[in-house]
Amino acid sequence: xxxxxxxxxxxxxxxxxxxxxxxxxxxxxxxxxxxxxxxxxxxxxxxxxxxxxxxxxxxxxxxxxxxxxxxxxxxxxxxxxxxxxxxxxxxxxxxxxxxxxxxxxxxxxxxxxx
Amino acid sequence: xxxxxxxxxxxxxxxxxxxxxxxxxxxxxxxxxxxxxxxxxxxxxxxxxxxxxxxxxxxxxxxxxxxxxxxxxxxxxxxxxxxxxxxxxxxxxxxxxxxxxxxxxxxxxx
Numbered sequence: 001x002x003x004x005x006x007x008x009x010x011x012x013x014x015x016x017x018x019x020x021x022x023x024x025x026x027x028x029x030x031x032x033x034x035x036x037x038x039x040x041x042x043x044x045x046x047x048x049x050x051x052x053x054x055x056x057x058x059x060x061x062x063x064x065x066x067x068x069x070x071x072x073x074x075x076x077x078x079x080x081x082x083x084x085x086x087x088x089x090x091x092x093x094x095x096x097x098x099x100x101x102x103x104x105x106x107x108x109x110x111x112x113x114x
Numbered sequence: 115x116x117x118x119x120x121x122x123x124x125x126x127x128x129x130x131x132x133x134x135x136x137x138x139x140x141x142x143x144x145x146x147x148x149x150x151x152x153x154x155x156x157x158x159x160x161x162x163x164x165x166x167x168x169x170x171x172x173x174x175x176x177x178x179x180x181x182x183x184x185x186x187x188x189x190x191x192x193x194x195x196x197x198x199x200x201x202x203x204x205x206x207x208x209x210x211x212x213x214x215x216x217x218x219x220x221x222x223x224x
Contacts, residue, residue: 031210042216043158043201056211091157095210100146102203103212105157 002027005074006092006106013082014114021077021109025094031055032075033093033103034067043091049075079111087113115140118204120215128223131192135218137202138184146205147178149187151198152217158201161187192222 005024013019025032034046045059049069060067064082069075079086089110093103120137127133139147147164162169164176164185175188185204189196202215 033212035214043214045212045214048211089155093158093212095212097210100163100205101210102146102148102160102163104160108157 004106019079022074023092024074029094117213118215124219148203150201
């Protein structure tokens, strides 16, 4: 009974490169959420997706960041032309249909920008 | 005004103490409520859902007050292993959007 799977666990990129973070939701879950957490700070909502649809991207930076959740395969958070300030832990969570169901989180991807 | 507000703490308590956290939410249409626990550099983990009638899980008791729009978490007989950040989470209602509080840090001392 696999939980939310995120990979890679750790990702190192140089400034200007692209970072791709992947998230496979729990089986039966159709909603995916991405959060960012800086050291010693709280979780910041980024984007909420269902299959092939972005439901709410109010927390996404206007430039360089994008997310998708295709019909087949994992959800992808893509950061183009990374900068030092993108260094953070990125957590993915999933939930099933229905508003009374909690989210379950993956282990996160720690992104470090050199 | 933030959707969910929590006292950031830290709460420093001795082992065996009873400690309570409160959390307020702004959307009266919110339908579901949860407490999560986050250890340093780890992912948040679901501690318990919060039901209208209140619910208990071992040393942990959660209460919901819809009229005043707050939820609470009570931890009895604190253990060193309870040291963590406790996150209050509210589901927004219409869509499956979750609102997280900034967390309350608990330090249980020997």
